[in-house]
Amino acid sequence: MRNLLITLLLLLPITAAAENDAFKNMDKAQMQQVMQKMKAMQDCVKHIDKTDMQAFQAQAKQMSAEVERLCTAGKRDEAMARAMEFGKDVSANKAMQQMKQCGDGITEALPLLPDATQGQNQAGSSRHVCDH
Numbered sequence: 001m002r003n004l005l006i007t008l009l010l011l012l013p014i015t016a017a018a019e020n021d022a023f024k025n026m027d028k029a030q031m032q033q034v035m036q037k038m039k040a041m042q043d044c045v046k047h048i049d050k051t052d053m054q055a056f057q058a059q060a061k062q063m064s065a066e067v068e069r070l071c072t073a074g075k076r077d078e079a080m081a082r083a084m085e086f087g088k089d090v091s092a093n094k095a096m097q098q099m100k101q102c103g104d105g106i107t108e109a110l111p112l113l114p115d116a117t118q119g120q121n122q123a124g125s126s127r128h129v130c131d132h
Contacts, residue, residue, distance in 0.1 A: 044102035052095035071130035
């Protein structure tokens with residue numbers, strides 16, 4: 001069940017891609033290639049250690065609660081520092097590195113999605129963890 005959830009989260013960009021004209025204009029062979037990459041990604045995710053994923057999930061919940069408490073207490077700088085620290089932990093986490101590798105193949109198969117980043121932080125603008 002957890003692998004299914006993780007796979008669905010990794011497939012969210014595909015949902016955005018479905019709205020993109022470049023994705024709609026794919027021929028059958030290209031669509032088949034994307035489907036094969038999705039299957040490979042799903043198979044890859046199945047091999048990630050469930051214990052590592054559960055430990056990471058617990059760590060993420062704890063960090064989220066901690067950041068929320070700091071934000072509520074008006075300690076915005078501390079909350080941002082904690083979130084940044086957790087970001088470093090994520091990039092060093094074995095399970096998350098494997099998850100990224102699983103998703104790499106699918107991103108190569110998708111067309112460029114100029115609208116996929118719409119609504120995300122624009123260069124030069126600041127976004128604070130407490131303002132989500």
